[in-house]
Amino acid sequence: MKYLLRLLRDLLERFARSLDLPLLAALAVLMGVGLATQYSASGESLRGVAMQGAFFGVGLVALWAASRAPARLLKQATPALFLLSLIPMVLVLFIGGGKYGNHWIKLGFFNVQPSELCKLSLPMMLAWQFDRHALPPRFGVLLKALVIISVPVGLTLLxxxxxxxxxxxxxxxxxxxxxxxxWWWWGAAGALGSGGFALAMFAPITWFSFLRPYQVNRILTFRNPENDPMGAGWNILQSQIAIGGGGLTGKGWGQGTQSHLNYLPEHTTDFAFSVLAEDFGWLGVACVLALYLFLIARCLWIAADARDPYSRLVAGTVGLSMFAYVLVNGAMISGLLPVVGVPMPLLSYGGTSAVTLLLGFGVVMALKQKRHGQRG
Structure with missing residues (x-):
């Protein structure tokens, strides 16, 4: 018996050797909350929960495999991985489908969203590019980086x-x-961004050339959703009702009325966080936000502890990307930003996003191993 226990312990140690346990523990808790939210949002249906659980399982396998990869190999393979991620981005324009555009490629009984892969391959490619030059980047290197960024962004806009x-x-x-x-570049970019946002708000007719009518409608509705409460403003208003209805402690798990009575749209995807807020209130929201904050801080700590620019840039970007997802979705469901179809990480239903996100954390764990000299 002691021999079997020792063997089991050795196997677990080998399995977990490359894993960052604090990061993995926080992800596990967040995935558990995500499954509980899906159960409530879907009207206590186990089918969607089982599918999301399967996606999490695939993502965890991808996380473990990535964490075992030598950091040197990841860096060397980055250009090839970036190019490979662009192939389905082109294919989806011809064979893809989706409610509002060509977003998905159907593979059997599930869909794959190629643009999700670029959320990881793009920062890896930029980190590889910057790793080959002195930092901060000079004008020529920065120009190459902007060209690299424009390719996946342009394909996603298409x-x-x-x-x-x-x-x-x-x-x-x-x-x-x-x-x-x-900072000179950031000042110029900020001025251009502010000008573009003002143009969208006060002269939206100029957006018709490259935005679809429903996208322009969302921007117009964002300014005052009460103007069309039964139409374009419905999503934001119902989400605000759900969030406010939860109060401090919430109505209880599975007791939210907005999702169960089908007032809240996309309650398993884009507005899943609204369901959580109605069920568990502000206390539940605060706990989940604390989990996100821990994940972000852990990635930034690993980035600060990294020895080479590639590891530092990739790990830091994975953490900051999580911050962007939470910020945009939280602002969207609260009515502080237009509805743009951004899911809440590991809370909203979605296969490609969950697998890609977990894969990114696996890459961060692999880069952490390099810092401590366990693998090259």
Whole structure:
């Protein structure tokens, strides 16, 4: 018996040797909360919960496999991985489907969203590019980086997926920020961004050339959803009712009325966080946000502890990307940003996003191993 216990312990130690246990524990708790939210949001249906659990299982296998990969090999394979991630981005334009554009490629009984892969491959590619040059980046290197960013962002915009395009762009911006890009560039970019936002708010007719009517309608509705409460403003208003209805402690797990009575749209995907807020109240929201904060801080700690620019930029960007996802979705369901179809990480239903996210954390764990000299 003692021999079997010792053998089991050795096997577990070998299995977990490359894993960052604090990071994995926080992810496990968050996935558990996600499954509980899906159960409530789907009207206590086990089918969606089982599917999401299966996606989490695939993601955890991907996380473990990535964590076992030598950091040197990850760096060397980065250009090839980036190019491979662009192939389905092109294919989806011709064979893809989706409610509002060509977002998905159907593979049997589930769909794959290629743009999700670029949220990881793009920062890895930029980190590889910057790792080959002195930092902060000079003008020529920065120009190459902007060209690299424009490719997946442009392909995502061609899919008419504005929300994902914003997040893909954000991952590229985070790498530029962590690479120490001059503040002069950020000032110029901020001025252009502010001008573009003002143009969208006060002269939205100019957006019709490259935005679909429903996207323009969302921007217009964002300014005052009460103008069309039964139409374009319905999503935001019902989400605000769900969040406010939860109060401090919530109505109880599975007791929320907005999702169960089908007032809240997309309650298993984009507005899953609204379901959690109605069920568990502000205390539940605070606990989940604390989990997200821990994941972000852990990635940034690993980045700060890294020895080489590639590891530092990739690990830091994975953490900051999580911050962007939470910020955009939280602001969207609260009515502080237009509805752009951005899910809440590991809480909203989605296979490709969950697997890609967990894979990214696996890459972070692999880079952490390099810092401690366990693998090259």
């Amino acid at each position: 899919q008419h997926d504005l929300g994902t395009a914003v997040l893909v762009l954000a991952t590229g911006i985070f790498v530029l920020f962590l690479a120490g890009t001059s």
